Amino acid sequence: MVNLANPTLLVVIPLFFAFLSIIISPFLKKLIKFVPLIVSALNLVVIYFIGVKVLYGSIVLGTTAGLNPPYVIILAVDKLNFIIVLMVNVLGFLISFYNIFYMKEEPTDKFHILFTLLIMASSWISITGDLFNVFVAFEVLSLSSFGLVGYMRSKDSIEAGFKYVVQGILAGSLLLIGVVLIYAQTGTLNMAHIATKLDYVGSLEKLVPYVLIFFGLAVEGALFPLNSWLPDAHPAAPSGISAMLSGIVTTTAIYAIIRVTVTVFNYSAFIPYLFIIALLTLFFGEIAAFFQKDLKRMLAYSTIGQTGLFVLAFSVGTQASISASVAQMVNHSFSKAVLFLVAGIMIEAQGSRNIDDLKGFGRVNILTSILFVFAALSLIGVPPFFGFFTKLAILQTLLDFPGFLGYLSFALVLFAAIIEGVYFYRVFKILFEKSDKNFQAENPWLVISPFILVLILVILSSRPMSVLNFTNDIANQLIQRTIYLTSVLGGLK
Amino acid sequence: MNIYILIFSYLLLVLTIILSILAIHVKDLLAAVIFMGGGSLLVSLVFLLLQAPDVAMSEAAIGAALTMAIYIVAVKKTEREDNDD
Amino acid sequence: MNFSLLMILLTPIFGGLLAYAGSALHKAVRNIFFLIFLILPFFELYQYANKTIDNFYYLTVLGQSLSLGINALSFMLSLLFSLIFLLAYIFLLFEFDKSEDSDLAILEFSFLEGAVFGVLFARDILSFFIFFEIIALIIFFLIGKGYEESHNAQLKYITWALIGANSMLAAVVFLFFKAGSFGYAEISGYLSTAPTPIVLITFVLFVIGFLIEASIMPLHVWAPITYAEAPDSVSVLLSSVVKKVGLYLFTIFVFSIFGLNLFSKIMPRVFEAPLIMYVLQWIGALTIIIGTFVAIVQEDAKKILAWSSIAQSGYILLGLSLGTPLGVAGGLLHIVNHSIFKGILFFVVGGVIYRTGTKNLSELGGLIKKMPISFISMLLAIIATAGIPPLNGFVSKYLIYEALIQNKEPLLLTIALLGGTGSFMYVYRLIHSIFLGQLPKKYEGVKEVPILMQVPMLVLSLLALLFGVLPGIPMYFVSKAEAFLGFDPIKYTLTGFPEQPGLHALNVPIISAALMGGFVVAALIFYLLPKTRSVHQLDNYYAGEILTEDVKYNYSFGFYSFFDDIIKPFNEWSIDRIYENFVGFVKTVGDYIRRIYTGNLETYVSLGIIILTIFSLIYIIGGVLW
């Protein structure tokens, strides 16, 4: 009997369909748009089978080539991987549904194949247990997002794509050098195996490969000062892609940073630096977002700020802080995806990305606007919504950080919350302002995906504590590294 | 490893660095591409000397030939312009 | 039947949802649904009349149970607020008559009531914060349905609300971090042994949040524009409910959670009060004086009310922060009384706007014959505002004055009395410009507001009169609340106060009768003396010209222009200007910071290189030193 709870399937299924669709695309072009939908649905089935096991605390492994690690590549899913890969595929599913109705620009078939690959690469990064695999998946991720960012082929999207390519390639090279150095140092590429070998290495000796890997990942993870591709790329990309970039790509990159920092390097010496980097990311992101008049650019900067927020929480380094960080990651992914999808609808209805042109939009398209409001409220952490509880947890953990920096970050997070609140409330205000402008009515098909996402957010909001308990389990499993290491190196039963 | 081969490969590497710097600094894009291709070729030689024929082959085929051709195609689209800046 | 507190909280919300669904059928269905659910809380509250309940757990957050409870103070206020919500809703139905927003407004309205109950019933610092933020959110949306400038008001309001919320959140998280619990009792227990800086910082952070909502002086910047531009029924809620929620929390935190004893322990006493309370007294006094004086020179009816509301909350803060049984009783009583009479004023002005479409005083006038009921309501309300017997405002102000005398604070007493006089000036302006004088021609056809719309004004007017003549009724609740806060409640009778330390005997009916007697004598003189005769308004001459109806002969613009001249120099350094300069400064700095994202690839790459270099240097230097 074939065991469906195998993580390799999460990579292989999308690939199979991607290769298949390039064959059939010249003949049955119209079918291609369903490929990402099918792929993520199939992936979700596999994730279900994996999840059943993962939730009982075991780590699900998928080896390749029929041998045992560290000699072959292994994919491992623990609770953290599970929640990330689940998020990738849920968002992938809903966004691809949105894309079916949103994308009209040719060549749509290639768009959807690239989107499939984006889902594949994100899933891959979030389940792999091999460092070089991270690099490879990262290349796929970067290349597919380059193509998708420049997809509209207008002047600014080409420019944004170019900036993204340059920084992405630089990041890729740094990552590769880092991986090579790690290989030179330890002679292996399996994360668990590296971890066992690096445990005996001094913290300064780890610095060079760690920094290189960290910077390689930080470009996609939108950490200051390497995040500057993001505010150009998000507005220029089609809205579905912006949602995917914001909700998934940065999240998976941050996941990779967490995995590398905690599991592989066990690197507490780096945490003060990470803390400062995250603080700067948060601060600059929110400040810049405050001054934006372009809706999608504002959301893009807000993504930077939010990334800073959850990396800040993570970098406190305690179990509670990692838990809060992951919860905020979930909150951010879902709500920011909604915001970008809804922004896409707004831009389509009105033909401009300027916030001021949206005046009165909410009086015509009330459902869309309410979705926007709900998602934004969850993002900025207004009480009944899920985001509030994650913000609370984050604030609480920040006080754990020793010394002055803890208080400073505490104050800065609150300051950022005020700023973020003000610029989002400004959009609400404009949405519901009186105006006699005529807007196109919303396309009901486009509203479905953000609606479901908001529904998810509402469900999360109604049971915030069960989510936080789950993220606490995640953090617990993450911090107890030996479980991961032994179960990966112990191989398959 | 044979000491002469070692010296030779170091020589090649230094030459590669020089070619790379030239490729960055030269104003004519076509010349830059050719410098780059030359660098790739030298690197593939180094790979060969270091007993990595597989990598050397990839480098020669992709780095020296294909990439260069694609760059030339791209350069062909630009106009030559002398601008001291 | 036994209604749990959570049910009281959910009743209006449920009603609102039902009404929203019902609006698909018919507007009448919607209205009736919602009215029922607005009346229900009274019955549900009834069973809690004499109970103090703590710790009704309803949610678990971060391993802590959140709980609801009710006490004498919150019982009193929830009763009052339910009434005001009911009346405001009736008013709202007319106000949003033609607007398409009415369904949504009702939904928001219902959530607002639920959240207000939530704050009142909260027994831990997290629940109160959650409900408080919901209030801010809903008020934000409700304001936007108002007048032209309301969208600016929205932004101003939410900015301040967010500042307040985050300041409170800081204190909440900090206290939770230190005390390990959210419950009021546990927090209180922790604070009694906490180091002084923690007590002070968290107290200030909380108080900033409360005082922003209560629009106390340096934090009031959002209030005038918001009160003036919000829909009228929402202005009522802002002034009579939301502001009082802020003051309620202030009361609870100062007396019940932090406690005066704690303050006395950690800081010197000034004029019988701990230093921080003394500072708060002065803040209250400043709010009174500045609020009153600014109110005097306003040209917009609702702006007058807004500034008046600011000034009156100064009285409440002053009374509460005296920290004596007398002062607290005065403050709590003034919370009730102010809610009532300011409610009337907003309702009347709202009614006038409903009929005439303007809130600009210089365009109004002479409506007394057209809208007599409104006129009488407003007359009662302004008497109450000015603090003259036999209306309710008198009793509470009297208590505050007496408390000031008891604390031997002549300066503050002077300010409070000055504020009383000033409030007479602006309320006179209000009634004069709207109801007296000449009727502009375009308002010839104006009618009295619909009967249902009169209900809110009349109900509140009756209450104002009742509470004014028989102060024992509100004092029944207030003294219980005082007992809950840990004071010796002051003695009272149905008609006033017996002689007791610090308070002279007061019997309002007798004073009222005396006053009425004087009034009757004056009326007798006025009507009986032969010289008076009744003439038409236009039976007059003006600089030799015969007056016609289209000439405006009574001035209502620049009414107190002499006064304007006096306070003009102070306008130069008004608080708003300071904030504007500050905001300008922050914007400039922020703009410079934003420039870090130049859009130039070279900058970005070099930033990356610089950071990498820093880490390389750390590695190299660290390696060498190691």
Next chain:
Amino acid sequence: MIRKIVYGVFILIIIAAIAIFMSNYKFGVDKMDVGKYYLDNTVPQTGAANVVTSVTLFYRGFDTLGEVTVLFTAALGVAVLYFMGENKRKQKLQESNFVTKIGTRVVFPFILLTGAYIFMHGHLTPGGGFQGGALIATGFLLLYLAYEETSIDRKKFYLVEGLGGLTYVIIGLLGFFMKGSFLANVLPNGTLFDLLSGGIMLPIYIGVGLKVGSELSNIIDDLMCEVKCEEAGGEE
């Protein structure tokens, strides 16, 4: 100029840090037990003579699948960015040099043959799918340079490309279904140094070679069209 020097110094510092780090570690010492395992076990486990190929295709076959996908994604990205609609794909004819034309005609089949040889003998001799594929693509590049009217049939190339990728995935899935592990060796190892040896490596490399060749040719086609089609557009 000062900026250049400053950044030069910065980059030197970074390189110095990496160099200092590297100087602490020696290559090829017993630390590399994974590498040693590969050297010891390649022949019994895979039956391939070329250890490098056995590593890339068998032990780390999943990575190679990723690399194949990288190329696939890049080709798609280029196709998206240079997409100009079917109707615009008219090309201007331009005479090219006689020597090039004849030379190309002579060389082209040999290039294809060499490419095919390289990827088919990947498990025996140096080289493999990528190298062979790249070589094939250079052949097509030559064709483009010599004959301006060259235009490959995209449908067929997509077919080859997709089939190449599918071969890899399906062989991997066969391993998954038959042995419970993706890319497990389901074919017999054969005798060492035989063409038909190395288990699944031969079919996979054939697939990869064809795929890489067609992908790179597609990229060339896109780029060449970008040059030529626009010229044609300019003349109209």
